[in-house]
Amino acid sequence: MARERQPQLYRGPQRSTALKETTVPNSTIPADSPDDSDRRLWLGAATAAGGAGLVATAVPFVASFAPSEKARALGAPVDVELGSLRSGELRTVEWRGKPVFVLRRTPEMIDALARHDTLLADPRSRRSEQPDTARNALRSSRPDLAVIEAVCTHLGCVPTFRPTPGSPDIGAQWPGGFYCPCHGSKFDLAGRVFKNVPAPTNLTVPPHRFLSETVLLIGADPTA
Numbered sequence: 001m002a003r004e005r006q007p008q009l010y011r012g013p014q015r016s017t018a019l020k021e022t023t024v025p026n027s028t029i030p031a032d033s034p035d036d037s038d039r040r041l042w043l044g045a046a047t048a049a050g051g052a053g054l055v056a057t058a059v060p061f062v063a064s065f066a067p068s069e070k071a072r073a074l075g076a077p078v079d080v081e082l083g084s085l086r087s088g089e090l091r092t093v094e095w096r097g098k099p100v101f102v103l104r105r106t107p108e109m110i111d112a113l114a115r116h117d118t119l120l121a122d123p124r125s126r127r128s129e130q131p132d133t134a135r136n137a138l139r140s141s142r143p144d145l146a147v148i149e150a151v152c153t154h155l156g157c158v159p160t161f162r163p164t165p166g167s168p169d170i171g172a173q174w175p176g177g178f179y180c181p182c183h184g185s186k187f188d189l190a191g192r193v194f195k196n197v198p199a200p201t202n203l204t205v206p207p208h209r210f211l212s213e214t215v216l217l218i219g220a221d222p223t224a
């Protein structure tokens with residue numbers, strides 16, 4: 001019998017003091033089964049954050065050395081190392097207390113994004129939120145890299161990473177993307193929302209820019 005999944009709801013910014021990252025290799029995701037791995041990893045990261053908070057409380061001397069982490073918790077930009085992110089892998093990082101997906105898309109994923117505009121509610125992102133540098137079909141200034149807030153635009157659940165096309169439980173036309181099990185909203189691998197789902201707009205693309213080929217800065221002015 002299928003295991004009933006409990007939705008995880010994003011409950012707003014948390015005053016955590018440490019940046020947390022989790023990575024989901026594409027190859028570890030079962031092809032045709034609901035994928036809760038990213039959610040488990042995110043929950044694990046949240047647990048680690050609680051532990052980090054306790055340590056910071058117990059050792060105030062150490063905490064005094066971390067002004068940048070405090071600033072980070074309040075919304076300062078966070079940098080993400082991309083050199084170890086392989087093609088097809090998803091990494092989840094935290095910015096302003098929110099999970100943010102960083103996905104290195106494969107050439108096949110990029111090609112697929114051009115083939116299902118008619119299924120999308122806002123394929124050109126006219127009603128959706130992203131920096132101008134990401135106002136295009138791929139919603140990114142770099143085709144291979146997607147940077148997307150992992151917060152469903154319906155009621156705030158964290159979508160799951162479902163990269164395998166045609167998953168039977170989502171639909172034969174599924175091209176691969178992000179699936180929100182809370183109420184069934186679907187987003188493609190650019191965070192664009194499908195028609196006839198509860199979510200009204202595409203997933204938000206946060207402000208960001210690439211400092212180099214291997215360093216991403218989330219929360220930074222994209223035009224600076």
Ligand code: FES
Nearest residue numbers: 152154155180183
């Ligand atoms: S919160 Fe995602 S579909 Fe409702």
